[in-house]
Structures are given as C-alpha cells and as structure tokens.
Amino acid sequence: MSRILHLEALTNAQSIEELWDMHCRKMEEYGFDRLLYGFTRYRTTNGLGDPEDFVVLTNHSPEYTDVFMGQGLYFHAPMVKWALEHEGAASWRIALDMLSTGTMTESERRVVDFNRSMGVTAGYSVSFKSISPRTKGAIALTARKGLSQDEVDATWERFGHEIMVMNNIVHLKIMTLPYAGPGRGLTKRQREALQWVGDGKTTQDIATIMGLTSATIEKHLRLAREALNVDTTAQAVLKAAFQNQMFVVEA
Template sequence: MLDHLEKILMTNDIEAIWTQHCRMMAQYGFDRLIYAFLPFRDAPGRDDVADALFLSNHDPDYLRCYLQNNSYLESPMVKWMMHNTGVRSWGDILRQMEQRTLTPEERARLEMNRAFGVTAGYSITFEDSSSRSTGGIGLCAERGLTQAEVDDIWSRHGRELMVLNSVLHLKISTMPLVTARRALTARQREVLEWVADGKTTADIALIMGLTVATVEKHLRRAREVLDVETTAQAVLKASMQKQLFQRNNHSGAIAPARQTGAAK
C-alpha cells in the first residue's frame, strides 16, 4: 500500500493518478468507480456541474445514461452525498427501496443501475477544509458480488479503503483543474494574479506594458470564462480551482472535465 500511496503523491498527472487508483480499488473488489469534485460551490442550491470534475472507469453507455440531463442528481445516494460527509453502504438504499420510501425518480435511477450491473457498493463524501468545495466517490463492486459480501469486505478493509480514497481526493484537490468550461488564457490568469496581489487596473497596465482598456478586456473575458459577475468572484473561483499562482501552469498538468475510460 505504501508503494501505491507514494505513486499517487509523487504523480502530477490526473489521468495517471486515476488509472493507478482504479487498479488498487479493483484489488478490493471495486472495479467501477465514479469520482466527482466541485472545487467552487455558489450559493446553496446553485451548484453548476459545469464547474465539476468527473472521473470514471464505468462503461461509456452507463455514463451517458448516468450524466444525461444531470439526471444522476435524482440518485438517492447522490442526494445523500450532497448533504452528508462520511461513508455509506448501498445496502441502506436497498432497504429504503424495500420500505417503499423512495420517490419514483429515485426508483427509476436504481432500475437503470441494475440494468448496467451497478447493484452493490459504497459511497464516500470527503470533508474539505473549504465550505465552498465538495468531493465524493462511488465504489461499485464487481458483478456477482452481493451487498452482504461487499459489506463484509468493508468490515475487513474499510480503514484501508478510507485512507486510499482520501489520499486520492486530497491529491486531486490540490491540483489545477479545468472543468467543462474553457480554460483561462495565460494573460487572463496573469491579470487575475495581479488583482489578487492588490494591484489596480492602472497598476496592472503599467506592470504588464498594456493599456488600461486591454487589462479591462482580459478581466472581462476572465469573468465570462469563469461565469461570474465580478472580478473579486473571478479571483476567488480561479484560486479555488488552483488556476492561479501555479509553478507549472501548462496543459499537461490540467485535467479535462470528464475523463472516462481509464484502465479497469
């Protein structure tokens, strides 16, 4: 396990980190995973999935159904994860199904999961230092394993699994992320960094050798890219996405919004 953790901590490529993690989870019987990280949450109830990072090695057909029209938000486990921190067995949802306490939409999501062999597993929501960010992962067990068998796996290896998944999240949450929105340009990042340092538009124009109008243009386009109304919001959001003040701010260190198809 130490070798695995060392690889995760020393790697700065999200695709490589994700592939390594999928391989490790498969050793415990969890061969299909979905990880989601929302580095910047707006006001309550206004979360935008365009700002989220999704990683998964599920079948592409399942992912298309799962993500289509954001219908996954009707999943009972996703609903739980949006309002709770910690770990939960999917057996709890099966019991709710038996007790007929789920909504028709929630039951429809479970039926879709069953059609794709997504029937047993565990979900984890991570506690972040910032109230503006949230992350979680769904660990789907191999086909053929019952929830009782998965609960037994967790009783024996739950502590290890929590550490491994928590390290994954901690690593990814410190890396620069580009989501479904287009990335900031180098100029847009630079002007936002100077704003974060307390410089005025006139100061930035002098420092960068630009006109005030050009600096204002870069700030306006940065706000558009980040889908915010003010420059202060742009600085906050770009900072929480780790897009500012990066030593190596190159495309190879930035992950696309929805990486799928990693090695199983």
C-alpha cells in the same frame, strides 16, 4: 507496489489526471472498476450549486454519465442523498433495503432501475468530511459486474479501512491540484492578469508589467470571466483561486 509506496505516489501526483489514473487502477484491485467522484464548493440549502462548477471525475462510460449526470439523475440517487446527510462510508445495501421495504420514492426507483440497466448494482459510497457548510465531496465505488453486495460487503469488512484512507488522501490531494472542468481552463495570459489583479494592481499597472496595452489586459480579463462563467473580475480571481488555477508553476 506496497500500500505505503502507493500512498506516497498519490501524494506526489502532479496532476489530477495522473492521480485519478492511479486511484482507478488501485480501486480495481479491490473489485471497484468504476468510480464517480464529485465535489462542490457552492452548496446551498436547496441544492448543490451550478453543475458547471462541480469537480467531477469518473471512469464510467459516457452512456452512463450522459444520463446520470447530464440528465440530473444523480440528484435523486439514494446514495447521493445519503452522502449529503452523512460522513464516512456506507454499503449500497441501504438502497436495496429501501427498495425491499417500499420506502423508496418513484424518482429514486427510476435511478435504481437505470443503474441496474447499466450494471451499477453493488458498491460503496464514501462521503468526505466537509470543510464548510457550502462544500461537499463524495465518491461512489461501483463493483465490477457479477459481484453481489454480499461479496462487496465482505471485501469492505476486510479492506475497508485502507480503502477509506486511500480515498481520503485522493480527495485531499484533489483539493490542491488545478481543475477547471472541460474547456474552462485559463490561458497563461488570462491567469497572469488575474494574478496581478489579486495582488492589487490596476489595469494600467498590469499593462506596464506585462508589456501590453490596457485594452489587451481588459480583453484577457473579460475572456477569463467568460471562461470561469462569472460577472466580475473579483469573482474570477476568487473562483480561479478555488480551482487552483492561480499561481500555477508552468512545466
């Protein structure tokens, strides 16, 4: 598939699963066989917000993600710190230089040691332009085992521009597609009830429109709040909108 046809296919993807599968296969052609994408809308001065609210996409093994993400190692990863402070692309040589010059903290060193044990030793990180101070997105492109950072840097020298364009398009496309995280999607009824709340309807109005009782509408809204892990229905409407779960066209 030509580059233009591939970009067209990315922009026409109808789901995050379809988009991510295409992107993983394309990045593997450049030698990056393991990807880890993360995005948050809830960044604060002290952190990245609740991990349950992250958009996280990866084809790493569970053995890797259960520790790197599940145990919070990502927060101490040198290239994650770089991504939070910069925009653009960076070689993982940054981490190698920190290690060789003794400027790496003990917590950062533990992350590097774990990555080495899992064959995560060479690659590139891309930090996307933020649309607000509270948002941040980045992707780590891990080179296949056996490739050195010198080889990865040589690949980037030749193809870096087109790799950046593809990753930027994927990032922007993800922002338009529904994403709820594992087990946190809304049912059709919950989504419909929230949509009517967003349109300014009262519980009784929604009950009449949907042909249900007010008690049933309240139940749908309560379950929607629980699924989205928020306290109020207004927060649920806002969060569902952020996750593109509002006004979804059913297949």
